[in-house]
Amino acid sequence: MYPSKFGYEAPRSLDELSSLLNRYGDDAKILAGGQSLVPMMKLRFAAPEVLVDINGIPGLDYHREDPDGTLRVGALCRHVTLERSALLAAKHPLMAAAAPLIADPMVRSRGTMVGSICHSDPQGDWASVLLALGGHMVALGPRGRRTIAAGHFSLGPFQNALQPDEIALEAVIPAPTGQRSGTYLKLERRVGDFATAGVAMALETSDGRVVRAGIALTGVGPSNIAATEAAQALVGKPLSEESIEQAAQLAAAAAQPRGDHRGSAAFKRHVVATFIRRGLARGEAVAA
Template identity: 70%
Template sequence: MYPSRFRYEAPRSLDDAIALLQAGQGEAKVLAGGQSLVPLLKLRFAAPELLVDINNLPGLDYHRVDPDGTIRIGALCRHATLERSPLLVERQPTMAAAAPLVADPLVRNRGTLVGSLCHADPQGDWAAVVTALGGRVVAAGPRGRREIPIGEFVTGPFENALRYDEIAVEAVIPASKGQPAGGYLKLERRVGDFATAAAAVALELSGDVVTRAGIALCGVGPSTIDATDAGRALTGRTLTAAAIEEAADLAAAAAQPRTDHRGSAAYKRQVVRTFVTRILRNVVSTAERAA
């Protein structure tokens, strides 16, 4: 690949990295997994003056659970780590379902969850998952740290709320108050393709009653779509066939798909409806099996 000329720095501390971004005055880009940035450089769609490679920063490759159940994912935690994480299988079914569906195995070996959130691709898997879970992003800058709710962090297609001298260092998934349940389904034409449509469903259950429901969609709008009406329709109810159908219809209605080479708008809505239905039915049958 022959990108435009750029300067490359690989600092060994977060402070140094932030200082470099500050000096870059908005002409610097952070390089973590590089799975979105490097193709953009190759195609010369992006031509930053400076790349700040954060892969040498210590202590950012974690994912862990706080005693209260909050899940924290560091900026250098790779998709592949999450794919193989017993912790997610045990604690967070929506994330566990999504992790193996992110891109392809090669991308998963390098790419990061936090980097995916920063890239803010409307077809990004993690943005939908973190939205359904009501997560946050921790930004570190010269003025310290701040937490940004995911709905405010993604400000548009390929745009995020970070200031030019800030680095997203962590994603935070709030502790589940009930029994976590849910899933993630994606239709792609081929492994590694962007989603034709995908749905993330994150529930908290008390017995068989839904106490919290987040449903988010990717690939079917100009940005990640938070299908709040669909989630609200489930809250306080058991997952009856009628409740599932209502939520699936509301999720399909929330989608804003466009007809393109991946399919017609009507088709993508239908896929959203099917996926939300299938995830919710699977929650029911999993619960029935457990009982």
């Protein structure tokens, strides 16, 4: 691989990182797992002046639950950590379903959830997961921390809401208000291929009724799409064939796919609806 010439900084603390981002601004690019950035640099689609490698900053590789049940995933938490997490397996069915479907084992061992969300590739899986769970990102900049809701984080393909001097510190998933269930279904032509279509489904039920629902779509629009109306169709009542079918139809309508060598727009919409039926109706959604 022969990328363009670039500088390299390896801060050892968040303070040092902040001052580097302050100094380089737009010219800097943060290197976490590098599983999207490095291939882009290899192809010279990306040619940052400076790579700021955050792998030497201690304490960012966590994923942990606050006492109230809020889940926090740090900027250096690798996919593989989430894939093998007992915490997720026990309490976060959607995340546990999505983690092993991220790319391939090599990418999972290096890449990070936060980095993947920052990359804002509409075919990225984690952004849909965060949308479906109603999560947010925590950004750290010279003016301190701020939260950015999942729905506002991605501005379009490969564009996020971070300022040049900000870093995404963690992804946060709020505590559930009911019993969690959910799953992630993805159609890919091969392990590691970008999704032809993917659907993240998250439900919280209480007393036999759905109290919160989130549905988000991968690979069928310029960004990951929160299918809000589809999710809303499930809320306030027990899960039924009718409500699931309604959600499937609404989610398919919310998709904005383009036909390409992975399939026609009609096929992709059909896959979205099929996955919702499967994920919710056929017991593929795993209760936590």
